[in-house]
Amino acid sequence: MSVIVLIPLAAVTVKAVSSGLGTFWSSVTNSFAVSTLEVTLGTSVLVAAISAVMGTLVAWVLVRDEFPGKRFINALIDLPFALPTIVAGLTLITLYGPNSPFGLHLAYAWAGVLVALLFVSLPFVVRSVQPVLIELDREVEEAAASLGASNLTTLRRIVLPSLRPAILSGTALAFARCMGEYGSVVLIAAKVKIASLVIFADIENGAPQAAASLSVVLLLIAVLVLFALRRWGDRGAR
Amino acid sequence: MRVSRRARLSLRGIALLYLLILLLLPVGAVFIRTFEHGFSTAWSWITTPAAVSAFWLSVVIALIAVPLNTIFGVGTALLLARSKVRGRKLLNSLIDLPFVVSPVIVGLALVLVYGQGGWFGSWLLKHGIMIIYAPAGMVIATVFVSLPFVVREVAPVLLEAGDEQEQAAATLGASSWQTFWRVTLPSIRWGVAYGVVLTTARALGEIGAVAVVSSNVAGSTLTLPLLVQQRASQIGAGQITGAYAAATELAVMSLIVLLAMTVLGPRRAR
Numbered sequence: 001m002s003v004i005v006l007i008p009l010a011a012v013t014v015k016a017v018s019s020g021l022g023t024f025w026s027s028v029t030n031s032f033a034v035s036t037l038e039v040t041l042g043t044s045v046l047v048a049a050i051s052a053v054m055g056t057l058v059a060w061v062l063v064r065d066e067f068p069g070k071r072f073i074n075a076l077i078d079l080p081f082a083l084p085t086i087v088a089g090l091t092l093i094t095l096y097g098p099n100s101p102f103g104l105h106l107a108y109a110w111a112g113v114l115v116a117l118l119f120v121s122l123p124f125v126v127r128s129v130q131p132v133l134i135e136l137d138r139e140v141e142e143a144a145a146s147l148g149a150s151n152l153t154t155l156r157r158i159v160l161p162s163l164r165p166a167i168l169s170g171t172a173l174a175f176a177r178c179m180g181e182y183g184s185v186v187l188i189a190a191k192v193k194i195a196s197l198v199i200f201a202d203i204e205n206g207a208p209q210a211a212a213s214l215s216v217v218l219l220l221i222a223v224l225v226l227f228a229l230r231r232w233g234d235r236g237a238r
Numbered sequence: 239m240r241v242s243r244r245a246r247l248s249l250r251g252i253a254l255l256y257l258l259i260l261l262l263l264p265v266g267a268v269f270i271r272t273f274e275h276g277f278s279t280a281w282s283w284i285t286t287p288a289a290v291s292a293f294w295l296s297v298v299i300a301l302i303a304v305p306l307n308t309i310f311g312v313g314t315a316l317l318l319a320r321s322k323v324r325g326r327k328l329l330n331s332l333i334d335l336p337f338v339v340s341p342v343i344v345g346l347a348l349v350l351v352y353g354q355g356g357w358f359g360s361w362l363l364k365h366g367i368m369i370i371y372a373p374a375g376m377v378i379a380t381v382f383v384s385l386p387f388v389v390r391e392v393a394p395v396l397l398e399a400g401d402e403q404e405q406a407a408a409t410l411g412a413s414s415w416q417t418f419w420r421v422t423l424p425s426i427r428w429g430v431a432y433g434v435v436l437t438t439a440r441a442l443g444e445i446g447a448v449a450v451v452s453s454n455v456a457g458s459t460l461t462l463p464l465l466v467q468q469r470a471s472q473i474g475a476g477q478i479t480g481a482y483a484a485a486t487e488l489a490v491m492s493l494i495v496l497l498a499m500t501v502l503g504p505r506r507a508r
Contacts, residue, residue, distance in 0.1 A: 005335055005336065005382060005385065006332075007357075008344070008347030008348050008351045009335075009339070009343075009347050011351045011356070011357055012343060012346060012347045012350060014350075015350050054253075054256055057249060057252060057253055057256075058253045058256065060249065060253075061249055061250050061253040062253075064246075065246055065249070065250050073257060075496060076257060076261055076262070077257075078496055078499050078500075079261055079492075080261070081436070081499075082439045082443075082492040082493075082495045082496040082499065083265070083488075084442060084444075084462075084463045084466075084492060085443060085445060085446075085463075086443070086463040086464075086466045086485070086488075087268065087463075087488050087489055088264070090268060090466060090470055090481060090482070090485045091264030091265055091267055091268045093470070094264065094267040094268055094271055095263060095264050095267050115260075118260060122261070151245075173337065173338075176337065176338035177337075177338075179338075179340065180338070180339060180341060180343070180446075181340075181446075182341055182342050182445065182446030183341075183443070183446055183463065186445075186467060187467065187470055187471065195340065196340045196341070196342040196343075196446060197342075199340070199342045199343065199346060200342050200446075200449070200450065203342075203346055203349065203450055208346070208349070208350065212346065215340075215342075215343040215346055215347075218339075219339060219343065222335070222338040222339050222340075223338075225338050226334055226335065226338055227331070230330075230331050
């Protein structure tokens, strides 16, 4: 475990500060690095937020609704986990690229990246909310309704609070995935500054120190997400 | 919560529309594009020497990475669920690291350790061992990114099952090895199977980490996902059809994985 995971990650950190802290600082605070981080963070937050809402909605429909083909749809949710990300990227180019059958031109622009990230992060929230929703005691909801609570009140006061840990941990995983995504956006992003692509370009251009510096910032964010997950996970387990 | 019929139908509509636009349409489009010039054209793209070698490289990498991660995963899950070792909590957090770290960073890290000028680089060079820009590095990268799946599937099952049966086996005189094979393993088998399926999916589809440590030479260090990327970014007659063909090949493999997930998923929950 430590040989495979920790030593290499330590090497990245060492490389980042190998020419002194000053160099590290200037490679993460120059305007290109800052705008890269801004674009990546902003997009990831937006995608995580949309995923949280749509994922919860989809989970609700899959648990509480009955319709023909539900099992098929349920199996379909895992598709982004099973499908190699490069295939996902290619599919999105096909649909929204220059030869789009709908005349939509999202490829090589930020909107295309957004769609790609929504695709790969879809299952996280659905799959974390679904089991909790199945276990949820419906009697409490019925009690609330019989005491005169409207649907909205029940949703806000009863359902959402019990789902919150699951929604949060699913969203955190989706966010982390977006921050580091490479395969699905590599074909569609072009000049959009997504951190993974910038790091990759730095490596190819023989600038490992710049690549390592940006990586350290991403690593810090990843570790923060990990700690957040642990806290929500523990609360969810209680 | 009793929802009116109209609200329920509209929620269902929104959910299905979202899934249709995001999932079904794109995947369907790739199948159509693959076969738009006929089945034989698609087949010839899949059977070029580069494509065949990419297919086998992907399979071989998965065949090495998946068993390694399965053994490691079951061992770690046992450690997390059954022992009281110090640092267990830290290990529990660290296990998820590959899920939240960008695969490109994983690749970079491996280059910095095993590559030319890296920590072990000169030693490896002296002994003539190639890791970076060679299949060995691609295997290590794949092991890294697919590390947590088995642990995360097996550990909860172990906790859920408790250790009473194992203790009973021990009192009846079973060795710890016997206990593992006869008691523990049967109780976690669906969890292991599901974890293996997830690991396989990730191993076959990984591109970010592998791309950094691959030399991108067709026929030797090109996996199927890398081949798709290479063909898709090349401009030339039919190259894009080749990309679609290789993508369909991958999609069919992931469809098999998806089927396995659907079959194993509910069993694991029991």
